[in-house]
Amino acid sequence: MAQVSIVIVSHSRKIGEGLVSLLSQLVGNDVYLNHAAGLGEEIGTDATYIVDVLQGCPTDTDLLVLFDLGSALMNTEMALELLPDEVRQRVHIVDAPLVEGAVAAAVAARANLAYDEVIASAMEARTTNKIM
Amino acid sequence: MLTTDAFIRFVEAYASRLADLQGTLNKLDNQIGDGDHGTNMARGFKVAAENLAKNPGSDLGAVCNTVAMALLGNVGGASGPLYATIFMRFSALWKGQSSVESGAIADGISSALEGLRARGKAEVGDKTMVDVWTPVSDGLRSTEATDTALKAAVATATSAALETKSLIAKKGRAAYLGERSVGICDPGSISSAVFFEELMDAAAGGVERTEWHKLVS
Numbered sequence: 001m002a003q004v005s006i007v008i009v010s011h012s013r014k015i016g017e018g019l020v021s022l023l024s025q026l027v028g029n030d031v032y033l034n035h036a037a038g039l040g041e042e043i044g045t046d047a048t049y050i051v052d053v054l055q056g057c058p059t060d061t062d063l064l065v066l067f068d069l070g071s072a073l074m075n076t077e078m079a080l081e082l083l084p085d086e087v088r089q090r091v092h093i094v095d096a097p098l099v100e101g102a103v104a105a106a107v108a109a110r111a112n113l114a115y116d117e118v119i120a121s122a123m124e125a126r127t128t129n130k131i132m
Numbered sequence: 133m134l135t136t137d138a139f140i141r142f143v144e145a146y147a148s149r150l151a152d153l154q155g156t157l158n159k160l161d162n163q164i165g166d167g168d169h170g171t172n173m174a175r176g177f178k179v180a181a182e183n184l185a186k187n188p189g190s191d192l193g194a195v196c197n198t199v200a201m202a203l204l205g206n207v208g209g210a211s212g213p214l215y216a217t218i219f220m221r222f223s224a225l226w227k228g229q230s231s232v233e234s235g236a237i238a239d240g241i242s243s244a245l246e247g248l249r250a251r252g253k254a255e256v257g258d259k260t261m262v263d264v265w266t267p268v269s270d271g272l273r274s275t276e277a278t279d280t281a282l283k284a285a286v287a288t289a290t291s292a293a294l295e296t297k298s299l300i301a302k303k304g305r306a307a308y309l310g311e312r313s314v315g316i317c318d319p320g321s322i323s324s325a326v327f328f329e330e331l332m333d334a335a336a337g338g339v340e341r342t343e344w345h346k347l348v349s
Contacts, residue, residue, distance in 0.1 A: 044172070044208025047216070048201065070304065071210040074251060078204065078213045 002109040004118050005032035005057040008102060009067040009076050011045055013038030019099060023106045031109045032058050045072045050079035055087055062115035063091045066102045066122065092119060100125035134335045135231040136192055140184050142334035143199055147177035149326050149341075156345040160319040164306040169211060169319040176207030176215070193227035196220070210252065210304055211320060214261065217247040234282055237335055238272040241285075245269040252303065259299035259306060259313065261320040264292045268328060279336035286325075286332050286339050293317060293325035294347065317348045 006023065010016045016037020023033050036053035039046045050065075057063050067073050073093065080088050092115060094101060101122040108121035134142070150157075150173045157170030180202035189195040200219035203212050221243040226232050232240070245265045254260040268285045275281050294317060301313035304320075322344060333339035 039206070039208040042208060043168075044212070046208070047204045047213055049205070071208075071213070074210055074213045075204075078216070078251070 001058070001061075002027075002031040002112055003061060004105075004109045004113075004115050005034070005061040005063050006102060006105055006109060007050075007053055007057065007063060007065045008033075008035040008037060008098070009045055009050055009065055009072045010035065010037040010098065011043045011068055011072060013041070015068065015098075019102055022099075023102055026103065026106050027110045031106055032061060033106070045075040047075040047078040047082065050076055051082050054079060054083060054091060059086075061090070063087075064105055064109075064115065064118060064122070065091060065093045066096060066098050066105065067093070068098045094119055094122045096122040096125050100128070100130070133231055133233050134192070134237060136189070136195055138334045139192055139195055140188060142330050143177065143184055143195075144181045145334070146327060146330040147174070147181040149330060150174040150177050150323065153322075153326065153344055156348060157319045157323060160316055160322065160348060163316045164301060164309055164313045165319065166209070166305050168209065169323065172207045172209055172211055173215075173323050176203045176212060179206040190230075191227070192229050192232060193223045196223035196226065211323070214248055214252055214320070217251045218244040221247040234277040234279060234335070237282065237331075238269075238277040241265070241272060242269045254303045257299060258302035259296050259318045259321075260301075260303050261318070261324040263296050263299070263318070264289050264321045264324040264328075267292050282332045282336045283339060286328050289325040289328040290342055293321040296321045322348060 008016045008019050016035030020033050020035050034053050036050040054063055065076055067076055076093055104125050105118050105122040108118040154170035154174045158167055161167050161169035180199040183198050183202045189198055196219045200216040203216040222240045225240050225243055248262055248265055254262040256263055256266050267288050271285055271288050272281055296318040300311055301307045306313045329339050329341050
């Protein structure tokens with residue numbers, strides 16, 4: 001099993017669900033994936049939902065959060081303040097484009113890389129050209 | 133002075149103002165944001181008021197915490213964590229207390245401002261609620277905290293909110309508009325000014341409300 005879990009925080013539940021589906025195709029059951037996306041049925045993010053999802057991740061993994069827009073980050077940071085130390089210490093918020101960064105992270109995680117290498121992979125998505 | 137009961141009534145009153153101003157706030161947010169500030173705030177504070185009615189809480193700390201949690205789960209945009217931070221700061225400072233005097237209210241506002249700046253990373257001039265909370269906090273710290281000072285803070289908040297009209301947005305969705313955000317008041321600043329109208333009226337009484345729907349385009 002991978003050393004990292006990946007959590008998607010998006011304003012849109014459909015984006016969260018869709019991206020997790022996409023990532024599942026790449027990693028199967030080898031990497032724990034989940035999303036804390038949407039505010040119920042509405043567009044938005046919810047710090048308490050993010051807390052629940054992070055607490056539900058395997059406790060022997062580092063938790064990488066990828067997010068879409070500004071207030072998703074704000075709510076994730078808020079969630080960190082609400083989490084017990086034991087969980088908070090394992091959370092890393094990744095400053096990378098959501099889809100491309102998550103895909104890179106998933107692949108790296110499946111290769112059993114440690115969290116810092118997975119984050120580095122995700123962050124390469126910031127500058128990688130998609131059209132050759 | 134604010135007792136636990138008076139604070140609960142403040143939350144209910146604010147929720148009611150937000151319901152009335154929903155359209156006005158949305159209209160502003162439509163022009164320089166994503167159009168939902170009024171809806172989000174009205175929904176969040178409605179749930180907060182309902183949760184308080186079901187479970188009033190024994191002291192100000194508990195009440196403020198209940199409000200914070202309701203906002204996090206029901207407001208959605210940046211306003212959720214920002215307004216929740218305000219109530220979390222109040223909760224920490226007023227823990228275990230069943231009433232607070234003007235001095236403690238002023239301290240709460242200062243602490244809340246610190247929390248807002250840390251959370252949203254906005255500075256004065258960015259065209260956000262910080263443009264209202266900063267002069268209000270500064271004003272209260274520069275003088276002895278009395279009922280008069282609390283009421284004067286409402287005027288400070290009101291003019292600060294109206295002055296956001298001339299600013300270029302540097303934060304939030306409005307920042308994507310740059311100079312096109314000039315000429316429209318920041319909706320979060322207006323909802324903050326209304327917040328102070330209700331808070332100070334609950335604490336000191338006799339606050340005149342601005343007819344915001346007439347003033348802001």
